[in-house]
Amino acid sequence: MVVAAEQVGKMIITVASGKGGTGKTTVAVNLALSIASADHWPGKPLLFVDADVEEPNAHLFLKPVIQTQEPFGLPIPHVDAAKCQLSGKCAQVCEFHAIAVLGTKVLVFPELCHGCGSCTLVCPEQAIHEEINQIGVIESGQVEGVPISFLRGVLNVGEASATPLIRAVKQRLPAGRTVIIDAPPGNSCPVVESMRKSDFVLLVTEPTPFGRHDLALAVQVAREEIGLPVGVVINRDGIGDDSVDRFCGEHNVPILLRIPMDRAIAEAYSDGVPLVNIQPAYKTTFINLFRRIQQEVQR
Ligand code: SF4
């Protein structure tokens, strides 16, 4: 399959799903492998970003060689009780409820803190200083044998601040590259952060009423709240009902690909083998998916 250079735009595609277990990572990985290995892939390698920082698993399929590891931390406020006059201004400015004045004490909840620095800025007594609290690591590397660079964030076990880590990962995206982002599942803040500044959001779902429910929320977030074009991949097509089809028809959401229920695909997934490695014909399927995405973006 030939993809001409002029057909391969520099796009950022976020692959997301309203809930876990829909095959989101399968789609993201195989889309990346297919278009990066296509003939005439121009210039710089494609960049794959695993933004599912709480449970990153794309490396199991892409097996990148990690070349850099960078600790990532947040500046967490610490209050000097001797200087504090209990004005409460720090608590008032914190939109995350991560600092509170209780009686004669100021309490900081590091697991809620986003490290924004607002409390330090507003403190009239300059009673707050910040100390870096490492919450994870940012890794980058290269997939062997395919022109794919790899970037991911890994949140420390037990840490709750996925959003700042995803934001830091995305700040490292180089310009002028085609990027595939594997977003966390769900529809909360980390997903919104993963989608931001993308050109297109590809939503992977299952053809069931649960799938339809979570898909509707994901469409609401991506299209209505962030204003991005969206398209749908129906995975395990044939297992449920037509509720996803009806939703997409009623809300003008294009269905770009259907992947049938196939035991061989499930076995390959559990073995950590990309779908296109066991069924190479899928490369054409995913390249065509990429073309459909390009068409949707250019509409
Ligand atoms: S803003 Fe400063 S002085 Fe006021 S309660 Fe917070 S730490 Fe204390």
Ligand code: SF4
């Ligand atoms: S740094 Fe920001 S998020 Fe953290 S406690 Fe201060 S105001 Fe709240």
